[in-house]
Amino acid sequence: MHLDLTDEETAALLRELDGIIDGDRYFLSPRIKSLRAIRAKIRPELLRPPLPPPKRYIPPRAARRGRTGR
Numbered sequence: 001m002h003l004d005l006t007d008e009e010t011a012a013l014l015r016e017l018d019g020i021i022d023g024d025r026y027f028l029s030p031r032i033k034s035l036r037a038i039r040a041k042i043r044p045e046l047l048r049p050p051l052p053p054p055k056r057y058i059p060p061r062a063a064r065r066g067r068t069g070r
Contacts, residue, residue, distance in 0.1 A: 013042065018039070
């Protein structure tokens with residue numbers, strides 16, 4: 001089924017869906033999951049760029065040698 005909606009109608013529908021989804025107390029309920037799926041069909045989410053690789057922790061040199069008292 002294909003709906004021929006104008007840009008204004010699509011924007012109004014998305015505003016209503018966003019309001020219902022964001023205002024619901026039970027965000028993991030089946031009702032909200034189905035509304036999110038409908039919203040994703042109307043406005044697909046953009047893919048985020050991948051995260052950079054995690055940085056490797058290297059302890060400071062003074063901590064490795066111990067304190068010499070100098």
